Amino acid sequence: MSTREFRDVRALSIAPDAQQMIEVARSEGIETVWDRLAAQQPQCGYCALGVSCRNCAMGPCRIDPFGAGPQKGVCGADADVIVARNLGRTIAAGSSAHSDHGRDILEVFAATAHGETTGYRITDEAKLMRLAAELGIATESRTTTAVAVELADLLMENYGTRRAALSFVERTPKVRQDLWDTLGVTPRGIDRESVEMLHRTHMGVDNDYVNILLHGLRTSLADGWGGSMIATELSDVMFGTPTPVVSTVNLGTLKPDMVNIALHGHNPMLSDVIVQAAEDPELIARAHELGAAGINLVGLCCTGNELLMRRGVPMAGNHLMQELAITTGALEAMVVDYQCIMPSVTDVAKCYHTVVISTSDKAKFPGAVHMSFDPSRGMEIGKDIVRRGVEAFADRNPSRVRIPVEPVQLMAGFSVEAILGALGGTPAPLVEAIADGRIRGAVGVVGCNNPKLTQDYGHVTLTRRLIENDILVLVTGCSAVANGKAGQMMPAAAAMAGPGLRATCEALGIPPVLHMGSCVDNTRILVLAAALANHLGVDISQLPLAGAAPEWYSEKAVAIGTYVVASGITTVLGVEPPIFGSRNVTGLLAGGLDDVVGAKFAVEADPEKAAVIIRRHIEAKRAALGLPALDLDAITAAVATA
Amino acid sequence: MKLVFVNPERCIGCLQCEFACAVEHSSSKSGTTAWAEEPVPRSRVHVDPGPVMGTSYPSRCRHCDPAPCQQVCPTSAITRDVEQDLVLVDPETCISCAMCAMVCPFDALTFHPVGVGAQMRTVAVKCDGCIDRVRRGETPACVEACKVGALVFGELNDLVAEGRLRGSGAVLAAVTAAEAGEDAVAEGPVATWRSWGAAASRVESAATTVGGGSR
Numbered sequence: 001m002s003t004r005e006f007r008d009v010r011a012l013s014i015a016p017d018a019q020q021m022i023e024v025a026r027s028e029g030i031e032t033v034w035d036r037l038a039a040q041q042p043q044c045g046y047c048a049l050g051v052s053c054r055n056c057a058m059g060p061c062r063i064d065p066f067g068a069g070p071q072k073g074v075c076g077a078d079a080d081v082i083v084a085r086n087l088g089r090t091i092a093a094g095s096s097a098h099s100d101h102g103r104d105i106l107e108v109f110a111a112t113a114h115g116e117t118t119g120y121r122i123t124d125e126a127k128l129m130r131l132a133a134e135l136g137i138a139t140e141s142r143t144t145t146a147v148a149v150e151l152a153d154l155l156m157e158n159y160g161t162r163r164a165a166l167s168f169v170e171r172t173p174k175v176r177q178d179l180w181d182t183l184g185v186t187p188r189g190i191d192r193e194s195v196e197m198l199h200r201t202h203m204g205v206d207n208d209y210v211n212i213l214l215h216g217l218r219t220s221l222a223d224g225w226g227g228s229m230i231a232t233e234l235s236d237v238m239f240g241t242p243t244p245v246v247s248t249v250n251l252g253t254l255k256p257d258m259v260n261i262a263l264h265g266h267n268p269m270l271s272d273v274i275v276q277a278a279e280d281p282e283l284i285a286r287a288h289e290l291g292a293a294g295i296n297l298v299g300l301c302c303t304g305n306e307l308l309m310r311r312g313v314p315m316a317g318n319h320l321m322q323e324l325a326i327t328t329g330a331l332e333a334m335v336v337d338y339q340c341i342m343p344s345v346t347d348v349a350k351c352y353h354t355v356v357i358s359t360s361d362k363a364k365f366p367g368a369v370h371m372s373f374d375p376s377r378g379m380e381i382g383k384d385i386v387r388r389g390v391e392a393f394a395d396r397n398p399s400r401v402r403i404p405v406e407p408v409q410l411m412a413g414f415s416v417e418a419i420l421g422a423l424g425g426t427p428a429p430l431v432e433a434i435a436d437g438r439i440r441g442a443v444g445v446v447g448c449n450n451p452k453l454t455q456d457y458g459h460v461t462l463t464r465r466l467i468e469n470d471i472l473v474l475v476t477g478c479s480a481v482a483n484g485k486a487g488q489m490m491p492a493a494a495a496m497a498g499p500g501l502r503a504t505c506e507a508l509g510i511p512p513v514l515h516m517g518s519c520v521d522n523t524r525i526l527v528l529a530a531a532l533a534n535h536l537g538v539d540i541s542q543l544p545l546a547g548a549a550p551e552w553y554s555e556k557a558v559a560i561g562t563y564v565v566a567s568g569i570t571t572v573l574g575v576e577p578p579i580f581g582s583r584n585v586t587g588l589l590a591g592g593l594d595d596v597v598g599a600k601f602a603v604e605a606d607p608e609k610a611a612v613i614i615r616r617h618i619e620a621k622r623a624a625l626g627l628p629a630l631d632l633d634a635i636t637a638a639v640a641t642a
Numbered sequence: 643m644k645l646v647f648v649n650p651e652r653c654i655g656c657l658q659c660e661f662a663c664a665v666e667h668s669s670s671k672s673g674t675t676a677w678a679e680e681p682v683p684r685s686r687v688h689v690d691p692g693p694v695m696g697t698s699y700p701s702r703c704r705h706c707d708p709a710p711c712q713q714v715c716p717t718s719a720i721t722r723d724v725e726q727d728l729v730l731v732d733p734e735t736c737i738s739c740a741m742c743a744m745v746c747p748f749d750a751l752t753f754h755p756v757g758v759g760a761q762m763r764t765v766a767v768k769c770d771g772c773i774d775r776v777r778r779g780e781t782p783a784c785v786e787a788c789k790v791g792a793l794v795f796g797e798l799n800d801l802v803a804e805g806r807l808r809g810s811g812a813v814l815a816a817v818t819a820a821e822a823g824e825d826a827v828a829e830g831p832v833a834t835w836r837s838w839g840a841a842a843s844r845v846e847s848a849a850t851t852v853g854g855g856s857r
Binding site for chain 2: 041042044045046048049062064065066067068069576580581583
């Protein structure tokens with residue numbers, strides 16, 4: 001295959017554990033994501049610009065971006081229509097992924113309310129009651145069960161076609177709701193918007209790129225204020241609303257003398273039961289019998305974030321660490337649910353004693369052991385899965401165990417409830433700190449890893465520059481793991497922040513980078529933004545906020561970026577989305593959209609430059625609100641001379 | 643002598659070589675922004691459809707020696723880089739008379755604007771063999787982009803030998819088909835191979851006539 005020389009590992013990742021394990025994989029001839037990316041070079045230029053279409057059998061078609069070749073597909077679609085259709089379908093796929101995750105949680109919640117599950121319960125009854133009251137369900141002198149059943153019914157209706165607007169749209173400022181109504185982008189049904197997008201992008205339906213993009217906003221809003229938000233809220237009700245917790249992160253969380261089981265994927269539904277199952281004395285006794293000191297659970301990706309947030313389970317790594325966790329030779333089992341689990345993990349596992357256990361009937365992996373998850377027998381299946389991992393310890397080859405680093409501490413667990421709790425129950429102290437300029441604003445640094453960029457460099461560098469300049473950073477997903485590994489998420493990291501943010505963090509005992517959860521938990525950032533806007537009586541788009549996805553890769557990230565922008569928060573992407581083949585679509589998303597929803601997209605791969613873009617944006621928003629603001633050109637000049 | 647060799651039966655018409663060529667000959671060298679440059683960079687490799695649907699041929703300058711285009715150029719704008727053995731056009735001295743295009747056996751020259759601002763003018767544009775890349779020890783952009791081995795870069799005789807080994811099967815199949823009285827031009831890669839061979843012969847005889855050549 002590829003005869004390329006290996007690139008210096010320092011160009012692939014800034015994380016020492018990743019660098020060391022990539023070297024190990026190379027020395028053992030194990031193929032990783034970076035090798036496959038090299039083999040794919042150069043990647044298709046038409047697809048990268050978004051001008052290829054394979055939606056029908058008159059095609060496939062592509063537009064020649066250089067103008068010499070065809071400018072229309074067989075059906076007559078030009079670059080604008082093709083790019084908009086492709087983007088629309090990407091948003092629909094991302095929105096569907098989050099929303100189907102939300103539906104799975106909702107179904108287990110409903111079954112639990114009906115007493116049909118084992119291993120589940122209503123953990124946060126107060127939150128259940130708060131949610132029910134917020135959504136107009138009577139709670140007065142009613143049983144938890146009755147309220148839960150009615151809430152489940154209402155939220156199931158949010159997935160259908162019977163509503164004019166999703167329930168959680170009410171959380172946004174009235175002015176934003178009116179804007180969405182005027183634009184015709186108020187999300188009505190979670191499934192409906194994705195299905196309608198697939199319809200509209202069928203040949204010969206929506207042939208107006210602006211109209212397609214507007215429905216793209218609506219489809220993403222059905223995720224952000226619908227499917228993802230339901231996933232977050234009901235996970236809190238069932239598994240507990242996160243509160244600040246200190247844990248550890250990186251491949252050093254794997255223990256050489258223990259049975260190591262990694263929980264990988266996105267849905268806390270099964271993994272939360274596994275955490276309970278791993279405490280079973282019989283299973284621990286069996287681990288001892290096999291010579292292990294105990295059972296060590298670690299997280300990977302967002303399943304890991306869910307468990308870290310609520311139970312303090314150590315985090316082994318983010319997206320690009322999944323293959324490398326296996327190459328430590330110390331992993332007995334990788335239990336996967338769905339999303340972002342590379343098909344390659346079973347290939348890497350074949351080189352070791354690691355058992356890959358798939359658990360969702362939606363996500364099967366050739367080479368894995370499939371143990372179908374059934375919430376009515378949750379605990380029993382959880383124990384079976386852990387047992388499988390424990391037994392694999394007998395097959396471990398101790399001479400191949402290489403755990404590269406010592407773990408680093410991080411603080412997680414910052415739900416909106418926890419943040420407001422730290423502030424004394426109201427956003428007022430945060431609003432005051434922002435108003436007087438001690439804190440300039442807040443930025444959600446979120447999203448994935450992408451092997452096209454040096455792993456974690458974008459997340460860590462951008463976050464560092466922002467906190468240095470008194471901007472509070474909220475992280476989720478892979479970004480949280482990257483920042484945790486870099487030591488930027490303990491209260492002591494306040495010393496890295498600018499004087500205003502530092503003082504605030506030290507007074508509250510919190511880090512300057514707050515872990516808000518998994519990628520569906522980006523909705524916590526939306527809720528916090530809406531709460532700030534409502535507190536001030538302004539629209540979300542007027543606040544000194546921004547979003548950033550420095551290393552995004554997935555369709556889900558496109559849905560997130562779009563709902564964040566559609567909610568009024570300008571977002572900077574670190575990887576170019578496949579839209580540049582259309583001048584009109586690019587112009588709209590990077591410019592014209594600002595006049596429509598009060599926010600837009602920017603693309604900047606260099607996190608140093610992205611920090612400048614964001615700082616300028618935040619100061620401009622401050623100035624517009626009449627708050628003390630820095631001179632925009634002074635920011636750029638200061639960075640240029642530094 | 644190293645050059646780019648074409649295996650037409652392997653071409654799937656993906657146009658990746660055209661894209662990579664245009665980007666390589668842009669100022670930004672970026673696949674994201676090259677198309678927005680003024681003048682728009684143009685591909686110098688041309689994937690033309692074959693006689694049968696689903697077939698295609700990535701045609702580019704063969705860097706002939708002697709090169710008919712070089713022989714007829716009235717302003718000596720076309721020269722040969724001896725070190726890399728590549729035929730190059732100097733846009734400064736080209737007068738766009740199109741004599742080169744008339745005599746090119748492969749119709750590899752096209753005419754497009756180059757330069758910036760007031761200096762911008764239309765001149766003969768053709769494959770430069772990615773001379774900068776080749777000097778750096780890299781393969782030409784079109785070859786790097788080709789995922790199916792339709793464009794390969796290497797020593798001419800090595801590539802011919804490779805093709806001989808691969809082609810022998812096709813020749814035997816074609817001969818067998820002809821003996822069996824089948825219509826060999828009906829379909830499939832063998833048919834493609836044969837029609838390409840016939841076309842190449844026609845081009846060769848035409849070139850000999852035009853160049854008055856002795857090759």
